[in-house]
Amino acid sequence: MNQFTKEIVTALAQHQDLAIIFKDQLETAVNELLQNELSAFLGYEPYDRNGFNSGNSRNGHYMRTFNTKYGELKLTIPRDRNGEFVNHTLPAYQRRTDQLEQTVIQLYQKGITTHEIADLMEKMYGSYYTPQTVSNLTKVVNEQVEAFKNRTLSERYAVVYLDATYLPLRRDTVAKEAVHIAIGIQPNGHKEVLSYKIAPTESSSVWSEVLADLKHRGVQQTLLFVADGLVGLETAVGKYYPDAVIQQCLVHVSRNISHHIRVHDRQAVLNDFKLIHQATNKRMAEHSLANFVNHWRKRYPKVTQELLKNQKLLVCFNFPPAIRSSIYSTNLIESFNKKFKRQTKKREQFPNEESLERTLMTVILDYNDKFGRRTHKGFNLVQDTLESMF
Incomplete structure (x- = not known):
């Protein structure tokens, strides 16, 4: 029985919220994947002598949050010294899961303004969604309107x-x-x-x-x-x-x-x-x-x-x-x-x-x-x- 399984069994026995365990495990897994992505990009593991004089190296990290249905993940995004590394684990500029994006789009379809949606997202999820971000997410709705108007009958x-x-x-x-x-x-x-x-x-x-x-x-x-x-x-x-x-x-x-x-x-x-x-x-x-x-x-x-x-x-x-x-x-x-x-x-x-x-x-x-x-x-x-x- 691995550690993850043990934690689930313990949580069930103590009637704890499984979402907390899933969130912690997901947070750990994503952070490890980000580090592995940078290692693959640079071609060597941390502290490996192969990295000496390679022309590029690790350069610390920055913090980023990402909201999922299990809760907010606190992620450590690694950087390289040349600024060339782009991770593929997380979509650029995206801080929400597709599930939340779909909620935003559905609210937009109902005629709610981008400012109203941004305010609602902040109250519901604790972090601010700018009207411009909402507008970018909901371009798909405007595309549906244009597609309907221009379709062949x-x-x-x-x-x-x-x-x-x-x-x-x-x-x-x-x-x-x-x-x-x-x-x-x-x-x-x-x-x-x-x-x-x-x-x-x-x-x-x-x-x-x-x-x-x-x-x-x-x-x-x-x-x-x-x-x-x-x-x-x-x-x-x-x-x-x-x-x-x-x-x-x-x-x-x-x-x-x-x-x-x-x-x-x-x-x-x-x-x-x-x-x-x-x-x-x-x-x-x-x-x-x-x-x-x-x-x-x-x-x-x-x-x-x-x-x-x-x-x-x-x-x-x-x-x-x-x-x-x-x-x-x-x-x-x-x-x-x-x-x-x-x-x-x-x-x-x-x-x-x-x-x-x-x-x-x-x-x-x-x-x-x-x-x-x-x-x-x-x-x-x-x-x-x-x-x-x-």
């Missing part, structure tokens, strides 16, 4: 959902700004977040930028866009995807109707409107719409006139029934937005746009990893049909 998407959600962002002052998000489903049912843009308010001009970005990164054809009733969106879609059609979210339409209906009529009106998207085919949907208009036109003429003028209400009925429940509304993308907001609900504000992007990227990468190879409901039944519609 598939040529065809059967459906693209467009929606914006608002989050508090500080520029000079704090205000809620719109995060414009596009999620696409390929004909095989695989879905992913395609693009996003951050702007003070939702607008057709920003959506035009999103669509231009999709086109630039390889999306050549899209059958259907599902969105709310933003004015000007049709023009933007027509510019970049003239063959695509737009389904206005019927849930949004229903909400808008409720704002123009007296409270005592609201439930009856909304129940009648719901029959439209519950119809089994387009003919029955048109029949339900006609019944709705005939029933409520005298009491609410403006509401019914707007519905009759709207050419984007029943577009979803031109697509196979198997996927109709997924394309009559923007519920799919709104569920993503809710997940994003759950991740950020404890933050009163984001200190800058980069912080907001990092947090958004965490949610996007998780979403794309989870659903990027999973077939969305109903699409496995109609892939050939959708392919033939391009």
Whole structure:
């Protein structure tokens, strides 16, 4: 039984913390390895006569700490007189294990600033992490953002959902700004977040930028866009995807109707409107719409006139029934937005746009990893049909 084993047995018998023993043994082993590295570099052992007049020699040491999951190691880093020795046991300038670095990166992804992380690391681990060091560690997160923005997309998407959600962002002052998000489903049912843009308010001009970005990164054809009733969106879609059609979210339409209906009529009106998207085919949907208009036109003429003028209400009925429940509304993308907001609900504000992007990227990468190879409901039944519609 060697000394290390004896110490472990003794510690177990006395109910001591094994981490202390592991730390001491690791500290000894690393210090010995550093000395052996210098001996190998110089070509002779300490006090060996072969080192006389060799042109280089040992030149003392300096102290350095290195934090591990077992605790802080106190290391003696040897030096040579010519200053040529570089040890390979410890990465240069690194004082933490990969485990701690990963923690720093995850905090950064959540939108926490480098100064906040540095302060937190000092409180948790007792030694100071400068904001510049944190910034160097977290470059990988910014690289993920840039990689996402520049990646090539598939040529065809059967459906693209467009929606914006608002989050508090500080520029000079704090205000809620719109995060414009596009999620696409390929004909095989695989879905992913395609693009996003951050702007003070939702607008057709920003959506035009999103669509231009999709086109630039390889999306050549899209059958259907599902969105709310933003004015000007049709023009933007027509510019970049003239063959695509737009389904206005019927849930949004229903909400808008409720704002123009007296409270005592609201439930009856909304129940009648719901029959439209519950119809089994387009003919029955048109029949339900006609019944709705005939029933409520005298009491609410403006509401019914707007519905009759709207050419984007029943577009979803031109697509196979198997996927109709997924394309009559923007519920799919709104569920993503809710997940994003759950991740950020404890933050009163984001200190800058980069912080907001990092947090958004965490949610996007998780979403794309989870659903990027999973077939969305109903699409496995109609892939050939959708392919033939391009």
